[in-house]
Amino acid sequence: MSSGFDPLHPRELDLPMAVPLRADGALVDVTSGEAALTMDDGKIFAAPSDPAQLDDWRAQLVSWREGARARHGVPRRYDDPASAWAARCFTVAQVWLWDELFFDFDAQRFTPERFLADARERFGGLDGIVLWHAYPVIGIDDRNQWDFYDVPGLKQAAAALREMGVAVFVDYNPWDTGTRRAGDDATELAATVRRLGADGIFLDTLKKADPEMVAALDAARPGIGLEGESKLATERIADHTLSWAQWFADSEVPGVLRAHWFERRHMQHHIRRWHRDHSEELRSAWLNGVGMMVWEVVFGVWVGWNDRDSATLRRMLPVQRGLHAWLVEGEWTPLAVHEASVFGSTFTHDGSTLLLLANTSDADVTYRPEGVGWQPLHAGDTADLITVPARGIAAAMQVTGTEPAELDAVRTALAAETPARDASFPHRRTRRLAPQIPSRAQLAPADIRAGATVRTVIVPSGEHVLTVRHRARETGMYDGAPYVDEWKPLPPRLHDQRTLERVVRLANPVRVGVAEVSAAEYALFLDAIGEQAASRDPERPASGVTLARAREYAAWVGGRLPSEDEWQLAAVQPGFRRRVPEVWNWTESEHSDGRTRFVMLKGGSAHESTGSDWYVDGGVRGPEFALKFLLPGLGQDASPSIGFRVCWEETT
Template sequence: MSGGFDPLQPRELDRPTVVPLDVDLASGPAAEVLDDAKIFAAPLDTADLPRWRTQLAAWREGARRRHGEPSRYDDPASSWASRCFTVAQVWLWDELFFDFDAQRFTPARFLADARERFGGLDGVVLWHAYPVIGVDDRNQWDFYRVPGLERAAAELRAAGVAVFLDYNPWDTGTRRGADDATELAATVRRLGADGVFLDTLKKAEPQLIAALDDARPGIGLEGESKLATARIADHTLSWAQWFADSEVPGVLRAHWFERRHMQHHIRRWHRDHSGELRSAWLNGVGVMVWEVVFGAWVGWNDRDAATLRRMLPVQRTMHRWLVEGDWTPLAVVEGTVTGSEFALDGVTLTVLANSGDTDAVHRSAVRGPGRWVALHEPDARLSSDRPLVTVPARGIAALLRLDEGATVPAGLDDLLAELAVQPHRPDASFPHRRARRLTARVWAGPVWAGPVDDASRSTVIVPAGEHVLTVRFRARETGMYEGGPYVDEWKPLPPRLHDQRTLERVVDLAVPVRVATTEVTEADFARFVTAVGASAASAAPSPDRPATGVTFAEARAYAAWVGGRLPSEDEWQLAAAQPSFSRLAPEVWNWTESEHSDGRTRFVMLKGGSAHRSEGSDWYFDGGLQHPDVSAKYLLPGLGVDASPSIGFRVCWDGAA
């Protein structure tokens, strides 16, 4: 906690807004306050529920007069967004989405995992640039120019999954091309995208909307966090990020205003997602599944994943009820069980959620002729008897009631069959993943037999034995070596975010290590290119400039070619403390033999800093020259994207001589 801010508690602006019961909400200051709400808080007294619902209806009617009818939702090209219940954020180089050995995208593998664990995805955000953008002058559009990405996007869409691109409006300090609207529209066309996630933006400006509409009619624009009521008309989706709910779950303002507006609940750093799942279920909206938060693992537990698997079949099958039916929020309030009703064509869907730690049982108070089915009960089937519904602890359930003579909803038999194999799972333990250091592949190519006085053999010796190191780094969302840096926090704010951190490391070297005094030069690397054909050589290789534009794999290969390897980050830091250790100009980050993976994210520690610095945003990768004790976690891209004009390397050899 710093400066009075408790990161584990919602900020005041995250909290739900109380709905006044004794004022006119059709217009006036009280109505305008509700225009800005995230969630309309439920009343403390259940006796106030009828008046509360009346007030919500009055606000919506007045808001539509003030802000206009959101006619965009009537366009068939936009209708897909209201069915997009679950969206995943995916780093392009997530090891489920990209095979580093084969160097190809694997969207089918990613989708298969999502089907098994979450019940499938309706959309995917292809996260491309942050947190590596800024390491050099490449802009956000350059990071979407990746071989094979168009095919991967096409595979996602062929599987019925909408493709969202990520737009970073804060990217103003890299190379400039056309204006953002032109660049983004062109990228939408090239990748066939369905939607755009507006990173750090709540809404897009009209010029951007017009350009994107021209690129893809019906494109879905999804803002981050709270969307203004006036802009619901032209943004068919929005995040419900860091939305704190009332004790009895409340109503999402944007979705109440326009039922076809899709919101995705998300608390990105939380290990317990039962709260946002409960709110999404009772409001008839979706969730964001985000397990790799910019390189930090924040995986979903079995209980919450099972809850989502039980939600999605109902939401997809009963979509019409959720967007067209008569919605009665908090039609059920029984202890820890709350429920909403959606009635259409003589069929009432009741969705139930349990905020308690023990299972609860519900039976509808409605009597009279009709048929019922408790959708999540074993051997569920239509019956004239009112069934008992078990609502598991921190879980959900649903009940369907058909009035006498009502038509059975299409797909009910398939829905029951799907739910029959989706039991609630109580295990809420966190699925830890720990990064491990990977070993470089054995070099199978030729070994250089050059003269022993080659410049790359000028070394400093790091002695064997135990060394105590101080390592400094900037606290980013990537974390460092182990786990997510902001677990169970709401919105991490400076100085929690972007501040300087320090840790101590004890390193025990079994043998002395000789580390090259300078980086490998362009001329050095050109000899390697000639010998093994590893990459395209520089047109005029210099013996004084560091070799850059070299992938991590190529740097490893060169080191092996000269009979050495890349130094680990610790060896690099220890060598840098010696007077003869030097840097070539222009200074560049150095690759190290410190590649890690937690099975989903690969990263390499960089050392040294670079002469390049992208200015204008804290979201950029670290730039400028750095003290030798500074380490930077660099998420490893594939397909040559890791090659950078700001990254070079040096070689080391084991043994004293």
């Protein structure tokens, strides 16, 4: 990485590609040769700022496409009715399985209907959902990526999504090579597709899947949609019906997406995960006739959409869904409108022309379409005067002859959709949750409840200043996004070691167990509540215990879990020790911002998954190290790598 890299600006490889126009008075040959291969590698074909160059520019786009199809073949997968759904999948949400809109922690059940209701109200609905499952918790133990999809009720939740008309994507992590091995990835992924009834695969960190994997997935689900995380090679558009337009920078005058121009039925989803302003992505998606990735919880970090951009998407989707035939079958003229700050594409189909307009300025602009027969699609516009809101979009259709049957439904769907002006970021702050501890009829003997049989160290009351170390991950730490309005995070901004300072005030001294609760001690608790213990080893730490159960045990012995700060302060006291094998320790630090729950783990563990930086931190750690662990439900937080210890607060 060069010293001049600016994370707030796109990298060279993210920039739009200039289209060769004329050399020595003649158009450059872009059908074959070096110029054609260069264009094959583009993300967005940059548009000319000079309207006088538009005819040459459009001619070169057509020539490149003809040459590329001659070299790579015409994609036939899109003719298969089983694959057709992908071309209509305009909005996809990336959803952590344990997002508090998608999962009810109190009832311990999935709530896909609640998630979709929120999306309908704020965005105009979803066409697809990626069920995100493993990262960033994978690596905490030996469970592999397939194990994290083996969750009670998930199959039913996926079925409910499909019944509500939403395509289901599962996530594939090719970097998961250091956990439990089972079958080969293609076999395991195909089995997951069958079990969950998935429609598509998100190819995490990949641009494309190997042909052998494509064949295996096609056998599991004919018409399966494969969507990579970045720029898709032109030759692989043939067997990947979707792709992310992630961190694609556009030209000042909006350009043309290369993959979608090559094959109009190829769906792309614009996404810049750390950006708080999505107007440029929305504009490009609108003018190109493609979709958006709505990703508000990025691996446990809130990056919510502002009201203006949400309203823009609500104004886009009825047009894209209702007039889909124009976008994929119509004659597309990019930049049919090229004015100071208003740009537009036209799509002519079956005698009528759809005009899509976008405004790049910070003020509303009015536009007067040329010709007759124009019908505005958005409320408040007229045939003679269309208002394109600041950083927003508008649409009209020129009808010659019979009005398209689709228009009525589109206008009805848009009748209540008006632009929003508020582009401020909708902040969420985390709060520490009070522990919910079910009462138990059976109580420990009095001496155990008082902690008299447990050796402890004393953490004194008063103010303490702590140094906390952690690895920079996309999960962030206590609050806020680790990257704001940045393009792709790269080392050393990604995965490097960070330090923060915390101030904690303890009203009373706290006695913290010198060691984790042992398997034998935990077995006594299980006996008391009528459950069978797996082990009664007096030296090994009790592990495989959920946070809820750890809290129950602590209450049973008259104590509680120590906070992460109390744990760290205790760890530097003489006598504090770790049982073997070492395990992470639960702490009383459950937090929530209303969408994500997490807990700070302390101590590290003997287990360490190796082979990828995407795994959870492993190995035994010093007292100052903290791991932000996203909390799963349905008992999935129980891990052989996590145990706990108890503390008792001294009162005066």
